[in-house]
Amino acid sequence: MVMSKALSNPKFQWPVVGHKNIAAYLQNSIVKNKVSHAYLFFGPAGIGKTAMAESFVNSLVCRQADHRDGLIPCGLCDCCLQIKNRIHPDVYWLERPTDPKTGRVKKNISIDQVRELKSKLSLRPFLDSYKAAVVTEAQHLSQEAANALLKTLEEPTAKTVLIILTDNFSWIPKTIVSRCQVLKFLPVAQSEITASLVERGAEKLAAAKLAALAYGRPGIAINYFSDPESLQAYQEKIKEFLALTQADLIQRFRFIQSEFGYAETDEIFQTLNIWLKTLRDLALIKTQNQNLVTNISAGSDLEKIANGYSTAKLTNLLRQVALAKKYLAANVSPRLTLENFVLNF
Ligand SMILES: [Zn+2]
Incomplete structure (x- = not known):
């Protein structure tokens, strides 16, 4: 050239x-x-x-x-x-x-x-x-x-x-x-992500749901669209987390050990981000802001789940996940961070 x-x-x-x-x-x-x-x-x-x-x-x-x-x-x-x-x-x-x-x-x-x-x-x-x-x-x-x-x-x-x-x-x-x-690089408008998925052959409604899940990150939405298994894995993580918040202390420690015993900090960060978004959705439903919920596909399920939590419990969980992210970012051992997390909710 x-x-x-x-x-x-x-x-x-x-x-x-x-x-x-x-x-x-x-x-x-x-x-x-x-x-x-x-x-x-x-x-x-x-x-x-x-x-x-x-x-x-x-x-x-x-x-x-x-x-x-x-x-x-x-x-x-x-x-x-x-x-x-x-x-x-x-x-x-x-x-x-x-x-x-x-x-x-x-x-x-x-x-x-x-x-x-x-x-x-x-x-x-x-x-x-x-x-x-x-x-x-x-x-x-x-x-x-x-x-x-x-x-x-x-x-x-x-x-x-x-x-x-x-x-x-x-x-x-x-x-x-x-x-x-x-x-x-700032988050991309949901409408732009939806349009890009439609261009790739997605149905409009499905595209909108995936775009909502992606929080302004087109790469995530495109990945969910082209690789449905990754979307399934994501939804599985949400279910696991919701079960975790209802489990007793012994079960929580077991979960941390089996899921994160060998996990790298990056993976743990990703999981904490999923937890944070799930909790945010539950808090939005709890405060009658359904229209802002990102996990649209979970729909009525999320509503049922939200009703099972008190606002105080949701607020505490949100605070604990944010705290765990802060510890990880400050290089506190992932295991200590997560054990501290499950002890405190
Ligand atoms: Zn060329």
């Missing part, structure tokens, strides 16, 4: 749901030939950071990008196909590796991975265009890995773009943040 002169009138086709202002900002930087060396995309999982990063780097390397009348990215050239299959030789994805022994995703992105990335970025591009690296889940960079990444940011090479994605700003060293263009 020739990027020496600014593009005059390109048409972009980015399949990102919502975030129009961010897309416009990035597209404008391509048009004006003013792409930054580093970006930090910040927002919760499933909100659209990865989709945005993919569209952005795809537009930077697409062979048709200098054609004024074509769409960017074209989706047809060899570069676009390589991006789609994640095999483009000048675009690197830095992710947490999977442990070959256990099959589980490792806790951290290691310094060796960052070193490897650094050496790849320092090579001449294979295809005389941009080189790009996307660091997903940057909150999982080890301390040393973060320091090594900072070195890359301090010595930028021409036509390289680093995009750092994270859902947890506080874990990223300020020295890294200060060298990036920070773009914050």
